[in-house]
Amino acid sequence: MIDDEGQQLGIMPPFEAIRKAREKNLDLVEISPTAQPPVCRIMDYGKYLYQQEKKEREAKKHQKTITVKEVKFRINVDDHDYETKKNHVLRFLDEGDKVKATIFFRGREMTRTGLGRQILERLIKDVEPHSIVEFRPRQEGNTLHAILAPKKTDKEREKERQKAEKAAAQSAPSPSAVAAQVAKPAS
Numbered sequence: 001m002i003d004d005e006g007q008q009l010g011i012m013p014p015f016e017a018i019r020k021a022r023e024k025n026l027d028l029v030e031i032s033p034t035a036q037p038p039v040c041r042i043m044d045y046g047k048y049l050y051q052q053e054k055k056e057r058e059a060k061k062h063q064k065t066i067t068v069k070e071v072k073f074r075i076n077v078d079d080h081d082y083e084t085k086k087n088h089v090l091r092f093l094d095e096g097d098k099v100k101a102t103i104f105f106r107g108r109e110m111t112r113t114g115l116g117r118q119i120l121e122r123l124i125k126d127v128e129p130h131s132i133v134e135f136r137p138r139q140e141g142n143t144l145h146a147i148l149a150p151k152k153t154d155k156e157r158e159k160e161r162q163k164a165e166k167a168a169a170q171s172a173p174s175p176s177a178v179a180a181q182v183a184k185p186a187s
Contacts, residue, residue, distance in 0.1 A: 002031075002041040011037055059167075068147070070100045073123075075115040082119070086126055093130045093150045102145040116144045124148070 001009045001017050004026055012020075017040055021028040027045040030038055069092040071085050092099045101123055103116035120137040124146060131148040138145065 002039070004042045004044075017042075064096060066096065066098055068098045068100050070102055073101065073103045073116075073119055075103060075105070075109055075112055075119065077119060082122075086123060089123065089127055089148065090130055093127065093148065096150055098134070098150070099131070099148045100145055101148065102143055105142045105144070110142060113139060113144060120144065120146045 001012055001020075003009055003020075004024060009020070018028050021042045024042060026042050028040055029043055029045055029048075030040050032039040071089050071092075073082070073085060077085075089099050089101065101120055103119060105113065105116065109116075117137050124131075124133055124137075127148060130151060132151055133146065134149045135145075135147040
């Protein structure tokens with residue numbers, strides 16, 4: 001058993017542990033029920049839950065939502081129109097969004113799917129320094145589409161790795177809310 005200041009109190013029967021927790025007007029929380037003997041801690045469980053919720057809200061603030069923007073091409077696209085749409089794709093990728101490049105075939109254009117594939121391959125080649133290809137061009141019905149995602153810089157990858165390590169270090173010593181069982185003090 002661990003008290004509210006982090007000091008180990010040793011092994012004791014459950015009724016005595018609950019009595020000690022009630023003396024301090026705190027809760028007895030079972031941290032590790034599978035251990036032999038089970039590990040319990042005296043703490044203010046309501047305060048603990050509040051702090052966990054606060055951490056989750058703070059983590060949500062820093063999340064970036066990735067949206068998928070769509071750019072539509074035609075098989076008879078002119079060079080200037082292609083360049084304009086390519087610039088839109090580059091802008092979306094720089095903003096951190098994924099891009100779905102779509103070619104829609106109408107009527108007899110279905111016999112010329114090779115032209116559509118060439119346009120998407122050209123787009124993939126042109127934006128290669130700024131993107132990675134999540135899905136190669138594939139045909140579904142009368143549409144051909146590819147999905148491009150922004151390339152991460154070395155700095156961004158390093159930053160994400162550090163965040164993951166920091167989060168793992170913070171969550172390790174705290175008791176798990178899932179395994180916690182509470183014995184509330186009598187009021």
